[in-house]
Amino acid sequence: IPDNIPPVISSMYVYRLNEKPFNEFTPKQYFQVAGGNGNYTLNKVSTINLSGEVGFGIVATDRHSGNSGLNGVYSIELFLDGKAVYTSALERFSFENSKAINAHVDYPALLNLKRSIQKSFVDPGNPLKIYSNLVNNGRINFNDGKLHQVKYVITDSKGNKSNLAFNVQADPKAVINTPNLPAGTTYQYSNVNEFNSEDVKVVIPKGSLYNDLNFVYKKLAKPQSNAFSAIHQIHNNLTPLHLGFEIWIKADSTLKKYQNKALIVNTNRSSQGGYFENGYVKAKPRNFGSFFIAIDTIAPTIVPINIANGKNMAGLSKMSFRISDNLSGIKSFNGYIDGKWVLMEFDAKTASLWHNFDEQTKPGKHSFELILVDMKENTKRYAIEFYR
Template sequence: MKQYIAAFLLACCIQGYAQEKKQVTFTPPFDFPLTLSGNFGEIRTNHFHGGLDFKTGGVIGKPVHALADGYISRIRVTNGSGYVLDVCYYNGYSTINRHLSVFLSPIAERVEKLQYENENWEVEIIPGPEEYPVKAGQPIAWSGNTGYSFGPHLHLDVFETESGEFIDPMPFFRTKIKDTRAPKADGIMLFPQAGKGVVAGKQENLTILPNHEQPVEAWGIIGTGIKAYDYMDGVSNHYGVYSVVLSVDGNEVFRSTVDRFSQNENRMINSWTYGQYMKSFIDPGNTLRMLKASNGNRGLITIDEERDYQFLYTLKDVFGNASRYRFTVRGRKQPIQPLEYQDKYFFAWNKTNFLHEPGLSLAVPKGALYDDVNLHYEVKADSGAIALTYQLNDESTPLHAGCELRIGLLKKPLADTTKYYIASVTPKGTRYSVGGIYENGYMKTNIQELGTYTVDIDTVPPEIIPINKNQWAKNKKIVYRLKDKGTGVCSYRGTIDGKYALFGRPNIVKSYWECELDPKYIKKGGKHIVEFTVTDNCGNKTISRESFIW
């Protein structure tokens, strides 16, 4: 993504930066009333939702319009976002249009030509500013349901071209969207700080309902968080909350404003949130600019008087609709057990940390942790295992940057070390690959969270399943479903009658790989042989050969 932003900015016109952005207006992307299925900054796994999801009436093929005068700056086909079109506008902003169904001519022909030349479904083109100019309101593509998409829609990202930062597009379309509904809270959580605070007699997080009437007893240093969603007129969807303000005894202590973020800040969502709860305090290693604490203690509250503390949450959306939730924390002096830990299992957020154990080494660089971590380290042995299972922490701790993990092998049943991989083990015992390479008796890889890991073997090739083979000719489409229980599909390639065939994965939610039968590449009127080869991430390969008449 960082490399893309650099290329993206390089491609954009310098004269666009000089114009006054405060006067910017955008033409709507569609010529019908705008409704949303997702808004900017919604909580997603390891990232913020970077734009707006516009509904398209449950169908594909709606014309997508340019928002202003500019030019098409990037063209892509990807598994994750499907057909993608980037536009650089002369007003200082740029957009990414994702999940499209079709590119317009001549872009469509250029993309197809490159796919066949590269023998790859996924391609990228970065044209010059003069190649594909656009005017405000001009159709630039057709909406779709490609990539990681659960239904037809347009995902629109808006960037500030000069900085490359994601910004909330909603203010550009406020007059085109109706919203009189305020955000609504579903729950509030209190976080006693380890070794420093207690809530309801325990040093455990406590959840209460919004507008909880009975005071909650606490002592020491605590934080709070809120689970809340926004809503809009005429639709049943829920959205992320634009603004959250926490006040205690009439004084603001914390504010979040979800209006912009950089790519480097994206994973910091893991520090700000706890599940679906938005924390109203800031971890010491979290530099997310949309969070502001004004009480000198990162938004944490010190309960050190035996009295009632009045807490107030104010939630707002971009349209100014607001809701308020009150609750009381009653200070009651009580003992707080100090935090107990072993030095080697205590990782400080502001330094590089190492863990060396028999059969394991871990290096967590400075800047990877958002807060101090007291590891609940355990080793689990299985007589039949090729490696021990290492629990780095009992609660998975996300990292801002990857760190190197090395796990030693207890035995080596296979000589072919490409079949080994490091597996992350979920609390339910499910394993999934995090990759890895063999080196001097160890498997090593980079991990993104402190969880539970072991080493496993994958010798089972992927499974190739033809879908409705008897309908291939009628539907003018060859369809396969692929399954791999180990490390997942790494690569695939198809041929028809010995010539390259363009297979792709238009919608990865459906897990189908498809090839459109096109008389430009396949001669009609006879029997054909399709060969499909699939390789997983441990090099296991399956080849399927099928015949069909078309």
């Protein structure tokens, strides 16, 4: 694809880091950007007055010539008075760390504003190997009362460049303080962190936090239906996790006869998996949120698409179904023609399940059975006869 269009810079952000970990409470200022064709300035502003420790962030996209696609930019360089203080280049981005893109961007803004702001400062627990030329991890102190030149250089994969230049006046009066955080417990990103109460235990493994965390826990009332514990609010979903965490929730006495059906759900009633052991249900959610114990006693559903009892399937190359489960998710599916196991193929995106007929299924009458089992061993059987 021909590409001689430089990246588009649409906005710039200033983060008042104030020597504190980045989180959803970090004050940030939005600056409109003017210009185009590789040269950008701040809209109606040439100098920003700043004080103390700040970080910058940028919204930039690469528009290929010849198509309308917006692509990620290849590299972002930030210069202070002509010296590089931050570079990110996406060539060395490895797949096993792809979740850490949540530490590269302003994750609260991604969730709340659906806006992808690339931070130009690096969280201490961010494992990505895409950074170089870092000075103080990209955190800049403006404490000297002087005028400074700041410049972004954004490059796409073909080498087309765009610049954004502006001045910063270090001004001791230009302070924006970080708001007071809610009462919580400080968890260091470099440690294993544990929270224990009578009803819940949480373990955040080392390598899961990207920053030190002011951890907040709340216990909320038990939901009205299909709930066997209180709701446990484990921090909030604005803090991204690299490895998830482990949770043990104490079960009500009412769970007794359903212990093998128990799992943990979030308040959207989305299954987090889990199993019952020694009075608790244990699971490994991927993100913080609010959780409680529920049960799954309902078998999966099977909807036949092109087959019915007694139908002649002679002109058809396959039999098709749509399958689903209400909560814990489908664990296995097995199909049998005339008592012999046959290959069933599944497409998770469309929840479609099918069997392609082969020479094993000769002309004549046949029996077919489909058995679906969910993660809590609830079983659904579908049995018919058909002709070829």
